[in-house]
Amino acid sequence: MDQSRVFRPMRPCGRWLVLSLLTLTSACTLGPDFSRPAAPAQEGYIRDPISATVAAQGQAQRFLPGAEVAPDWWRLFQSASLDAVVHQAIANNMTLRAAEASLRQSQDTLMAGYGVFYPHLDVHAGADRERSAPIQQGLGTKGSIFNVVTLSGTISYTLDIFGGERRTVEGLQAQVDHQTWLTQAAYLTLTANVVNAAIARAAYAAQIQATEQLIELQKQQLQTTQVQVRSGTTPYSAILSLQSLIASNEALLPALRQKVSQAEHLLATLEGVVPSEVKLPDIQLSGLSLPKDLPVSLPSVLVRQRPDILSAEAQLHQASAAIGVATAAMFPSFSLTGTYGTAGSSPGSLFAGAGRFWSVGPSIDIPLFQGGSLWFGRKAAIDAYQQAAASYREVVLESFAQVADTLKALEFDAQALQKQAEAQAASAEALRLLQANYRSGLVTYLDLLAADVQLHQVNIAYLQALAQRHQDTVGLFVALGGAGGTESTPPAAGPAHEALRHSAHRFQTPGQ
Known part of the structure; x- marks a missing residue:
């Protein structure tokens, strides 16, 4: 008989190797496989969608459903000075740098987590001087003193039979996704805050100029009234009324100048410099073009674009993976370990054959019993998933409401600006007619000054409405999540949702 074909029993090492391979091939991953929440079926955000705002100052804003948001949306304001301020902030902002560092940290943590899928190799070397105690073995002989030198290597490998390690790494990947969208939210919030602060600064400066002109006209009106009082044609109470009005308007100036300073200090912080070192270009409100065509992402696109929604989705994924980790912890864990080494009484005797030792096995x-900790740990993971699912839904609902609010705000802003423009035109025409009548001697100079004061008051209200329209336009880009949050494109750079909800340094009139 051919001895080469005689069946021989496997050696123990071979049996364990085959058993391990069979176990690996039959490994499974416990816990739920994450499924992304379905995109909403709605096609709009408000009950009666509008295609365009009313024309204010001859300019309407058109809403383009399904159009994409420009990556550098702030360029639509067509101001090179504004572009420069935004780019300076992106390059030097500390919040953005911190977010990017957190993103790198999560990526490195993920790479560290992948190490569980590879064998671990360790080397151990030791030298000991020992004294034996034969009495411990029941011998009455005298103990001896000797040296022991060892050198060994150990290789171990965790068999992820039930997928606990895979679910752990899946959770780490979800954490990277979460941090990615937090970083994108920081980027979007930064650019929006810079643009809004620049608009606010320009609006406050314009309002200061208009208020100073108004006060100058009122002082001229006061001088004329004083002449009339001295001539006996006007009661003295008219002087007191004008003095009170002038003082009230002058009281507005410190508050306006303070708001300009606050906007400049905010811009300095956003640019990563101290207020004393900030150098800001002169941005005029009149020099900012209002974007005419405004993209409006579809709801199904918004949930795949807005960073706070994607961040909440990543947290939901992380909670799903945690269920798998908790489930796998309830099942046995397997590992393979092998050790090979040598020992001797001196370093020179380490490589003598008699001192070699090895071991290998699973x-x-x-x-078996953990006092319910594993069972309730899994239930807690399920509860956390349900909480994350509810939070995701809440973020989506609030995001839709934010888009709806900005769409309505832009329509109402246009209506308000239109009426302010009509009031401005009427006041200007009234002043023109009074100027003609004054030249004809039909009205007094005081009447002319009163009309001029009225026009300047209307101009201030117009500036406020114009600034509000610009900032609500910025609000729409923020509500849509900008353009850097699309899933296919990684971002250029407190929770994301809160950042987007409170991202704007808003223009306010004094006293607000």
């Missing part, structure tokens, strides 16, 4: 840890 190990299994079976959780």
Whole structure:
């Protein structure tokens, strides 16, 4: 008989190797496989969608459903000075740098997590001087003193039979996704805050100029009234009324100048410099073009674009993976370990054949009773998933409401600006007619000054309405999530949702 074909029993090492391979091939991953929330079926955000705002100052804003948001949306204001301020902030902002560092940290943590899928190799070397105690073995002989030098290597590998390690790494990947969208939210919030602060600064400066002109006209009106009082044609109470009005308007100036300073200090912080070192270009409100065509992402696109929604989705994914980790912890864990080494009484004797030793084999840890900790740990993971699912839904609902608010705000802003423009035109025409009548001697100079004061008051209200329209336009870009949050494109750079909800340094009239 051909001895080469005689069946021989496997050696123990071979049996364990085959058993391990069979176990690996039959490995499974416990816990739910994450499924993304379905995109909403709605096609709009408000009940009666509008295609365009009313024309204010001859300019309407058109809403383009399904159009994409420009990556550098702030360029639509067509101001090179504004572009420069935004780019300076992107390059030097500390919040953005911190977010990017957190993103890198999560990526490195993920790479560290991948190490569980590879064998671990360790080397151990030791030198000991020992004294034996034969009495411990029941011998009455005298103990001896000797040296022991060892050199060994150990290789171990965790068999992820039930997928606990895979779910752990899946959770780490979800954490990277979460941090990615937090970073994108920081980027969007930064650019929006810079643009809004620049608009506010320009609006406050314009309002200061208009208020100073108004006060100058009122002082001229006061001088004329004083002449009339001295001539006996006007009661003295008219002087007191004008003095009170002038003082009230002068009281507005410190508050306006303070708001300009606050906007400049905010811009300095956003640019990563101290207020004393900030150098800001002169941005005029009149020099900012109002974007005419405004993209409006569809709801199904918004949930795949807005960073706070994607961040909440990543947290939901992370909670799903945690269920798998908790489930796998309830099952046995397996590992393979092999050790090879040598020992001797001196370093020179380490490589003598008599001192060699080795071991190889599997190990299994079976959780039999843990006082309910594993069972309730899994229930807690399920509860956390349900909480994350509710939070995701809330973020989506609030995001839709924010888009709806900005769409309505832009329509109402246009209506308000239109009426302010009509009031401005009427006041200007009234002043023109009074100027003609004054030249004809039909009205007094005081009447002419009163009309001029009225026009300047209307101009201030117009500036406020114009600034509000610009900032609500910025609000729409923020509500849509900008353009850097699309899933296919990684971002250029407190929770994301809160950042987007409170991202704007808003223009306010004094006293607000």
